[in-house]
Amino acid sequence: MDRLLSERQETILGLIIHEYIETGEPIGSHTLISRFHLGVSSATIRNEMAALTREGLLRQPHTSGGRAPTEDGYRYFVRGLLGETELPSDEKRLISHQFYQARSDVDEWIRLAASVLAHQSQAAALVTAPHAARAVFKHLELIVTQGRQVLLVLVLQGGEVRQQVLSLAEPVDQAQLSQLAERITAAVLGLDAFGVAAIGPAFDTLGQEVIRLVSETLSRADAVASGEIYRDGLANVLDHPDFVRPDAARHALRLLDERSLLEEVLAQVLSPGVGSVQVVIGGEGAWEELRDCSMVLARYGAAGFATGALGVLGPTRMAYGRTISAVRYVSGLMSELVVESFAG
């Protein structure tokens, strides 16, 4: 498909998409020449439009009423955009300053990233916390709460934290538990889920129970988006005129609402690794729920150490240039923060 288009056709496709993204209304040949000096007549434009429609890049919602881009049209357009766009440098400065101020609180980065993305793209943003590809034990804390209930706080290498509650067969006092936690910490420091499990037999019943739970927790922490997914700008979705149709908005929100769906999309789209921005337009045939929506996603962090995902969900008719730049820039900043803070 790549070089079927003449330069003029590309120009026309670009202008139509540009106008359509702005106005939301199909563009006719007259409108186009009245808004841009193309040096040709409307009839010529009509011929080219007919060709683009044959190629499947434009569609005609009604016999009259102009052309709008198809999903393939957007894809063609976006491919030419991926490498080139950048945020204005004053905005970059502002954002980078905000991140600088938030640098000391881990949760705060993530919230900030979501907030900045939502604001820049005027769409819904989502960010997962960075986490290691392989969860490795760092420290264990056992806290007696009530009688036989014990709270288990597990710190992973890199600083991620998991909590579990353990019900014991009989009451144990705090001193005894603290000692056990220390012994386990010393024994399994630096091990992963398998390593921890293997150590079990060296301990008594209680110790084995705790170790089993720790190992389970570690292996669960290996999942792609095991932590919380931060979201922001959900209301932006409704502000967009394309989402006045309630079921379109519903699709979008349903996607943002259902963890499992989100995890699936993130896992699949972000295999390429840190750095590149991915654009998913209209579900790409794979996700019914993404119909009418596009996502601009990136993986951030330090490959091999800790990575997370971040991105934007908006209508297919989205300001891709701006959004792609924002996602790329924020993902870059987040990567720096991760490298500074975790990848030691």
Add this chain to the structure above:
Amino acid sequence: MDRLLSERQETILGLIIHEYIETGEPIGSHTLISRFHLGVSSATIRNEMAALTREGLLRQPHTSGGRAPTEDGYRYFVRGLLGETELPSDEKRLISHQFYQARSDVDEWIRLAASVLAHQSQAAALVTAPHAARAVFKHLELIVTQGRQVLLVLVLQGGEVRQQVLSLAEPVDQAQLSQLAERITAAVLGLDAFGVAAIGPAFDTLGQEVIRLVSETLSRADAVASGEIYRDGLANVLDHPDFVRPDAARHALRLLDERSLLEEVLAQVLSPGVGSVQVVIGGEGAWEELRDCSMVLARYGAAGFATGALGVLGPTRMAYGRTISAVRYVSGLMSELVVESFAG
């Protein structure tokens, strides 16, 4: 206002609200007598309706077209409902079983609570993590990441965890830091933000820096809803016919989206303490963003130890009976879990 209504007027108000919640359409006098055997004629009903309208409990959207409840009408109705409703016992069993299965993972409870509430009420649910009224130090972990970056993991009494990043003036090695963390932990165990700050002078420059940060973090953890706010069922909001009007839905989502707003509402509404369910109908004049919306809220946990908030946000035209029961029941279950796990 309390006893201005005759018994018959209360019956009529109740029936109108009941029908209106079901159908979403204003109810006329004929409709009412055709659906219920009231033993009086439509003209009588009309007279009573006119009286209820004068009292401000009903309104007439158009000169023709029947009556709908006003916000005051809902309030009158809900007040008579607050104490009495209960979830069917088979549903209770089901829910309680789900909580039993999730009892070992703290985050899981909260997600489950949000999910159950969203499902039961067919509206948006929100749940904050339980946390102590006063944050008390339990354990400190210092993790070197890259050169001069240090990740500080703070475990509070009760098991809450906070993370901070600290930038040092010069590199320090892990062994040295671990030792410092141990010394600090021993020195400030069981103290609150003030207590920790007072210990500072006993340490060297690095120690003082860490202690300052710990104290700051502790005092920040004292805030009402300092942790993450879990949400679920956002898409339910759009499914409700009352929210087809995009700006109504926007109000609701905006509220769910903006932490600060949510925190304000939660803080103000939930001062009564654990146990009682609060219903906020249509903003009560105080919150513009809550217009068209109602919230059913409760505080859960063990007063004095750890508490959290949970509730539902939906349209004013909401199935209050069911929602109130669901919120009360889930809040009760959550309280039990908190007592078991934290209040030791």
Add this chain to the structure above:
DNA sequence: GTTAGCACTCTCTGACGGAGAGTGCTAAAC
């Protein structure tokens, strides 16, 4: 290859009118 002209198609909007639902009021009945 490009352009002017033309007949055709489709959507959008506002006007119109009838059906349906509900009201308030009045006068009579209980």
Add this chain to the structure above:
DNA sequence: GTTTAGCACTCTCCGTCAGAGAGTGCTAAC
């Protein structure tokens, strides 16, 4: 005094219809 039947009136909703506006494809000339 309360309740009821009857009636005139009001307002929304819905389908129909016609005109305006925008855009298209096609043909023939440049």
